[in-house]
Amino acid sequence: MHSILIEFEFGDRSKLVYESLKPELQAIPSERSKIELDVVGDQLNLFISAEDIISLRAAINTWLRLVKISEDMFKLKE
Secondary structure, three states: OEEEEEEEEOHHHHHHHHHHHHHHHHHOOOOOEEEEEEEEOOEEEEEEEEOOHHHHHHHHHHHHHHHHHHHHHHHHOO
């Protein structure tokens, strides 16, 4: 099993980014990887685990892209 924890510091936007990504947890079911997303204070934590390194890399790429898009959308609103 392979895993990674990625921590994002968005300040007061962490909860907003989390809420915007939460539906994706159900929308992208995968048998090859498991995603956990939570907020601790001003920090968004993304934990990804996968059976193999290829699945881990694919999940990391997908979720980093989703987080980036979500953050960019909130910046546009300012």
